[in-house]
Amino acid sequence: MKKGFIFDLDGVIVDTAKYHFLAWQNLANSLGISFSEEQNEQLKGVSRVRSLEKILEWGNKTISEEEFTRLMTEKNVEYLQYIDKMDTTEILPDVPRVLEYLIDNQQLIALGSASKNARVILEKVKLSKKFHTIVDGNDVSKAKPDPEVFLIGAEKLDLAPGNCIVFEDSVAGVQAANIANMVSIGIGDAQVLHEADYVFDDFTQITEEFISNLIKA
Numbered sequence: 001m002k003k004g005f006i007f008d009l010d011g012v013i014v015d016t017a018k019y020h021f022l023a024w025q026n027l028a029n030s031l032g033i034s035f036s037e038e039q040n041e042q043l044k045g046v047s048r049v050r051s052l053e054k055i056l057e058w059g060n061k062t063i064s065e066e067e068f069t070r071l072m073t074e075k076n077v078e079y080l081q082y083i084d085k086m087d088t089t090e091i092l093p094d095v096p097r098v099l100e101y102l103i104d105n106q107q108l109i110a111l112g113s114a115s116k117n118a119r120v121i122l123e124k125v126k127l128s129k130k131f132h133t134i135v136d137g138n139d140v141s142k143a144k145p146d147p148e149v150f151l152i153g154a155e156k157l158d159l160a161p162g163n164c165i166v167f168e169d170s171v172a173g174v175q176a177a178n179i180a181n182m183v184s185i186g187i188g189d190a191q192v193l194h195e196a197d198y199v200f201d202d203f204t205q206i207t208e209e210f211i212s213n214l215i216k217a
């Protein structure tokens with residue numbers, strides 16, 4: 001029985017959320033807008049364009065289209081400087097164990113991320129070869145909670161959406177998985193990710209028995 005296991009990247013495989021936070025905070029501060037970690041939570045799984053729009057809304061600011069494009073570019077340049085220093089130590093606990101178990105059991109593995117830098121990050125942490133296919137921000141036109149990224153992933157794995165399982169750390173990502181009729185597994189706070197079919201603090205709580213049951217289901 002082959003199932004498709006689709007992993008989000010940020011906050012699931014690696015914690016790049018901290019780098020997004022620093023880059024967005026510096027951008028917001030440059031505009032005289034305060035930016036908190038709570039607000040950063042609301043940008044998880046959201047596109048770069050929509051993220052900047054939200055920051056401007058919070059600060060009640062209007063800027064030109066030219067300035068908007070410049071700020072988006074600057075934010076990404078700063079973020080890339082952070083991820084350029086990434087290595088295997090950035091992989092979140094027990095992610096390699098779960099990936100190896102899936103590979104040993106001949107399951108199909110995909111990445112489904114809004115990040116346009118996903119491939120670069122996977123190369124940095126030496127996980128690229130673990131994935132049968134990668135779908136990132138360069139392959140999609142609609143942001144989560146639209147299920148496009150996961151549906152493309154299922155299609156590339158040649159599986160029906162109902163035979164796919166998604167690991168997500170954001171509310172929008174969980175909602176996208178649910179809309180796609182996939183099994184949703186939240187990684188993080190159970191109160192925040194209560195819409196997921198299952199929620200774990202992190203991968204250290206996910207047993208081989210649990211994964212085996214998902215494969216057989």
